[in-house]
């Protein structure tokens with residue numbers, strides 16, 4: 173599995189700077205974390221979670237393994253990308269494969285860094301990109317409809333559903349609205365996601381500000397925040413350049429640097445967490461003397477499917493999940509005391525895993 177965020181934006185807005193900071197920090201943060209670069213522009217990043225350290229300390233775990241999220245540094249999109257300008261189509265294909273979009277917006281002034289449109293206006297920039305993505309969606313819908321209509325005539329039931337959804341998306345797009353504004357029935361959710369429309373992906377706006385504004389934001393980032401609020405999207409303020417500098421420091425140096433800047437934590441941590449929330453993800457833990465490990469699931473995942481994140485066999489042969497809530501584990505001081513206090517529950521197949529659950533799966537194979 174693993175969830176993927178695509179870093180998207182106009183050229184020269186700071187995408188690669190951000191990506192480098194993200195991936196470098198991840199590598200530095202946890203020496204025992206198997207950092208891997210899948211491709212030069214794809215990196216796995218540890219999801220910061222202080223609870224994991226607390227659990228590991230209580231259990232005396234030798235190793236701490238955070239859960240991960242994948243970031244993809246996608247080359248800059250330009251006006252006309254949907255028509256194949258730049259390397260348009262290639263990039264659009266990269267975006268299609270992601271679960272969510274981190275849309276980087278230039279919110280810094282710097283005469284030395286060229287802006288493709290010759291001015292700093294993040295809200296207008298956001299519209300340029302959104303328009304390209306909408307045009308690309310319309311084009312792909314048109315192409316797909318040709319085939320689908322043929323299948324519908326042939327009596328294919330799935331095609332009937334797909335055609336209906338494609339037409340709904342098209343109507344929204346023609347009305348100037350991204351596909352994410354379409355309200356989808358529960359029964360249609362899966363098919364809708366399979367359409368992989370670019371503008372149906374959730375968006376996190378990343379305001380890339382100058383150094384001095386990294387704690388407070390600036391006039392540009394405030395406009396973005398307002399736009400995001402109107403769209404029901406999320407936004408974070410970050411200075412990619414500083415984050416990149418911080419990512420090269422040792423942990424204690426980084427902490428000092430942050431407090432001097434008036435920041436409580438690295439902007440990257442906020443960004444990763446915001447992405448996690450955007451995707452409605454949750455974490456459960458497995459804790460023992462060997463390792464304390466965090467695992468990512470979608471909100472609402474049931475115990476067998478949560479077990480399946482560790483291994484397919486866990487899901488297939490699932491018997492039950494011994495469960496201790498995070499707070500109980502911590503307050504009572506570990507697994508054994510929690511068990512003695514009657515706080516270890518045996519949960520079956522219907523159990524919906526909760527964020528922070530400490531789980532132990534029993535299965536047969």
Ligand SMILES: Nc1ncnc2c1ncn2[C@@H]1O[C@H](COP(=O)(O)OP(=O)(O)OP(=O)(O)O)[C@@H](O)[C@H]1O
Nearest residue numbers: 183184185186187188189248280285381411412413
């Ligand atoms: N917050 C910031 N303040 C000032 N300069 C910045 C900031 N963030 C990035 N830069 C600078 O902006 C320039 C462009 O950054 P970067 O290469 O990361 O852009 P990009 O979005 O990846 O561009 P492309 O689409 O061409 O790949 C670099 O010189 C970088 O140092």
Ligand SMILES: [Mg+2]
Nearest residue numbers: 187188247248
């Ligand atoms: Mg780049």
